[in-house]
Amino acid sequence: MFESTLVPPRVSRHRSGSRPAIVIVTTLIVLLAMALLASCAGDAPLSPSDDPGELVIYSARNERFVDALLEKFQGDTGITVRALHAGGGAVNRIIEESRNVQADIFISNDIGALEHLRINGLLEGSEPEGVETIDSRFRADDNSWFALSARTRVLMYNQDLITAEEMPTTIWELTDPTWAGQFAITRGGNGSMIAHISALRYEWGDARTAEWIAAVKENAGAIMEGHGDIRRAVGAGEFAFGLVNNYYYHQQLLEPTDNNVGVIYPDQGEGEMGAVVNAAGVGLIKGAPNAENAQRFLAWVLLPENQREFSYASMEVPINPTVQAIGQAATIADYRTHAMPLSELGEVFEGTKELIERSGLDLELR
Ligand SMILES: [Fe+2]
Numbered sequence: 001m002f003e004s005t006l007v008p009p010r011v012s013r014h015r016s017g018s019r020p021a022i023v024i025v026t027t028l029i030v031l032l033a034m035a036l037l038a039s040c041a042g043d044a045p046l047s048p049s050d051d052p053g054e055l056v057i058y059s060a061r062n063e064r065f066v067d068a069l070l071e072k073f074q075g076d077t078g079i080t081v082r083a084l085h086a087g088g089g090a091v092n093r094i095i096e097e098s099r100n101v102q103a104d105i106f107i108s109n110d111i112g113a114l115e116h117l118r119i120n121g122l123l124e125g126s127e128p129e130g131v132e133t134i135d136s137r138f139r140a141d142d143n144s145w146f147a148l149s150a151r152t153r154v155l156m157y158n159q160d161l162i163t164a165e166e167m168p169t170t171i172w173e174l175t176d177p178t179w180a181g182q183f184a185i186t187r188g189g190n191g192s193m194i195a196h197i198s199a200l201r202y203e204w205g206d207a208r209t210a211e212w213i214a215a216v217k218e219n220a221g222a223i224m225e226g227h228g229d230i231r232r233a234v235g236a237g238e239f240a241f242g243l244v245n246n247y248y249y250h251q252q253l254l255e256p257t258d259n260n261v262g263v264i265y266p267d268q269g270e271g272e273m274g275a276v277v278n279a280a281g282v283g284l285i286k287g288a289p290n291a292e293n294a295q296r297f298l299a300w301v302l303l304p305e306n307q308r309e310f311s312y313a314s315m316e317v318p319i320n321p322t323v324q325a326i327g328q329a330a331t332i333a334d335y336r337t338h339a340m341p342l343s344e345l346g347e348v349f350e351g352t353k354e355l356i357e358r359s360g361l362d363l364e365l366r
Contacts, residue, residue, distance in 0.1 A: 053290055055073075069306070073297060090106060091113045104291070107281075110191040123144035126142075130299060144283060149307075152317075153171070153244075174243070179240075180219050182239060183239055184239045196276050250315040274336035274337045279319060282298065
């Protein structure tokens with residue numbers, strides 16, 4: 001059933017047959033001890049005999065950015081984590097399984113996907129401890145999902161090819177023929193691209209957004225599979241700049257070569273729309289088979305050290321301003337951000353994909 005598992009599924013958790021009274025008393029003592037431990041989320045490891053059960057996670061994030069976090073959770077709690085790294089297929093899988101729910105938690109790199117599931121009744125609200133550390137703009141009204149790290153749309157440029165002063169300062173300028181062939185974008189079906197275009201629809205309406213998509217597609221020097229391809233190509237000087245999420249800039253800075261890159265946070269001027277922010281976060285799946293462990297995970301991931309881990313692995317920036325950002329990274333308080341609440345992304349998710357295709361930008365590379 002799993003395309004990829006962090007650890008193999010447990011074989012059996014239930015034993016049958018009658019037990020002597022002494023065993024029942026022992027069991028009660030163990031349960032009491034477990035309850036005491038569970039009352040403070042994410043602390044001392046439990047011994048295997050306590051059998052804290054499992055947690056099934058579907059993740060759309062890059063596997064590299066999730067595994068260390070899940071291993072830490074497993075180490076902290078003793079709960080066996082089974083992870084399916086389903087990429088862009090996670091949302092459809094959760095929808096398909098709605099009558100036979102398999103997953104407890106969905107980790108997403110796009111709030112639009114989380115809100116899309118919530119609107120369709122596939123997420124469950126709750127009140128995990130620590131959720132108030134996340135600004136209400138970055139969580140669902142019922143906390144059925146909350147964001148942990150920000151991903152902001154920026155223009156990363158090669159400083160050997162262009163200066164900050166020469167760079168475009170707005171997203172609209174990518175339609176200007178001046179830049180023909182000089183920049184790279186991703187395919188239309190990339191989750192961050194979909195969310196970005198949803199924000200443009202919110203700001204500009206569909207006609208102007210369609211015009212932007214068609215012109216940018218025409219102007220782009222390359223349309224690439226993912227942002228990793230763009231950052232490497234810009235770093236190598238194949239293009240002057242690329243439209244990426246901010247953490248790709250921080251990733252490129254760490255490369256041993258091809259690292260002479262700069263970043264522009266677009267639309268920062270008075271009256272301009274501000275940089276478009278999306279986020280990565282987690283959602284609680286309705287009917288989660290391991291609901292208690294899912295609750296433990298939510299409270300655990302909201303502990304500051306784990307919020308930090310969630311963001312740092314990918315070099316994103318924590319949403320919670322009291323959690324320190326990685327070195328040199330601008331926090332979302334440092335620049336003008338687009339005013340749209342992230343929950344707006346959910347309703348337009350399907351419509352945006354249609355608009356992208358209709359405007360001539362393919363969702364997948366051909
Ligand atoms: Fe990414």
